[in-house]
Amino acid sequence: MAGTTATYAGKALDFLTGRAVAYTAPRNTYLALLIADPGGDTDTIDMTTLPEITTAGYARQQVVWTAPSGSPMTTANNALLFYGPFTADMVDAAQYAALVTTASGTTGDVIYVWPIDDPLQAATNESLQIAAGALTLNA
Numbered sequence: 001m002a003g004t005t006a007t008y009a010g011k012a013l014d015f016l017t018g019r020a021v022a023y024t025a026p027r028n029t030y031l032a033l034l035i036a037d038p039g040g041d042t043d044t045i046d047m048t049t050l051p052e053i054t055t056a057g058y059a060r061q062q063v064v065w066t067a068p069s070g071s072p073m074t075t076a077n078n079a080l081l082f083y084g085p086f087t088a089d090m091v092d093a094a095q096y097a098a099l100v101t102t103a104s105g106t107t108g109d110v111i112y113v114w115p116i117d118d119p120l121q122a123a124t125n126e127s128l129q130i131a132a133g134a135l136t137l138n139a
Helices: 007-017
Strands: 029-034 059-064 072-077 081-082 094-100 110-120 129-130 136-138
Touching: 029 110, 059 081
Parallel strands: none
Antiparallel strands: 029 059, 029 094, 072 136, 081 129, 094 110
16 A cells, blocks of 8 residues: 555645645644555545554654655655664564654654555664665645
């Protein structure tokens, strides 16, 4: 499963059509790394059920986006995302990434989910990196 969650697809359409323009975008977005597919159905994904990495040394990373451009309009993460160093071996590899609205905890929303082509797994004292431009969204 990959793509925009139903909640955010609806909010985008409401904004584009002028039906509900009062929605305020989150000031920051964060990337969570997941050990499994978060649910296959974008209608049912929420923060309380994300299979997120729990290994010591892991924390969600803030994502800063480029200005949309091109055709179709595309935006990408504009900087390296750095996780770690981990203070224990990861038991399970990161297989998915989720764009979320909160830096930690189970409140907030899941905006988008990507599969990770080559699962990421770190040992003690190692770090994981996601390159600038590796995450893209288009409309």
